[in-house]
């Protein structure tokens with residue numbers, strides 16, 4: 001494998017959420033500008049000062065490691081037929097990137113939103129599953145989900161201001177949104193993968209993704225000139241990226257950048273990789289029609305009108321490889 005290309009200076013910016021939460025308007029504005037510029041230039045940013053304390057991150061990874069260490073028959077009890085893998089376990093070989101024929105080298109678990117009793121959307125969403133063999137797995141993921149949702153919600157406040165919208169533009173759309181926390185296990189590679197990779201090149205579907213998993217190498221983003229560059233945030237930092245829904249809404253002002261997870265060099269095949277992305281989704285009825293402020297003579301409309309649900313259903317059909 002080639003030596004990793006260093007990330008060009010300033011490509012993936014670091015921001016600290018404490019700046020956005022500060023009362024000093026200059027600190028707030030600097031945060032908004034750096035985050036927004038990074039999302040429009042490369043679609044990625046690294047966030048420090050977020051809401052997921054290290055002990056919670058460590059617990060989420062420890063629980064994830066333990067769950068995937070269960071025998072496959074135990075894990076398969078948590079496959080829920082008929083819901084496209086939106087809750088519980090999805091086995092090795094269930095998902096591929098859009099347009100790919102080879103499946104990704106991963107298995108994963110999905111934990112979703114917990115609905116308020118008076119939210120009618122709750123009745124239409126599958127419930128989260130408890131794992132009897134690992135009783136702390138789901139409670140730990142729930143705490144992680146809630147912390148990431150708080151961080152994501154403030155990042156979207158900053159993005160709304162960057163776009164010239166009201167600060168709370170996203171609030172009614174993401175409250176009770178159908179976000180998903182995905183705990184992923186990329187097992188050790190035991191045979192020649194014949195071109196298959198841990199996660200083939202893809203773009204995320206949702207508004208923004210908040211990724212915990214900084215200790216493990218392998219994540220790469222594709223620059224505008226077609227180079228793959230590794231993203232290596234500091235331990236405990238979150239990697240944030242724009243998904244296709246936010247790209248559509250902003251008519252491409254914010255970029256949903258292609259990324260992938262490459263296989264390690266052969267001498268590290270025995271090492272598994274774990275990562276925990278949080279896909280922040282809005283409520284299904286949110287309109288993804290391009291914002292008027294993002295359409296101009298120089299930037300003609302690139303996307304048709306669609307709702308978040310219409311778009312999600314179209315995309316899910318493209319990525320499921322195996323069981324439904």
Ligand SMILES: O=C(O)CCC(=O)C(=O)O
Pocket residue numbers: 182184199204211213219259260261274275276277
């Ligand atoms: O495992 C990672 O670091 C990233 C995974 C990813 O891009 C995804 O699941 O969409």
Ligand SMILES: [Fe+2]
Pocket residue numbers: 202203204259
């Ligand atoms: Fe992704």
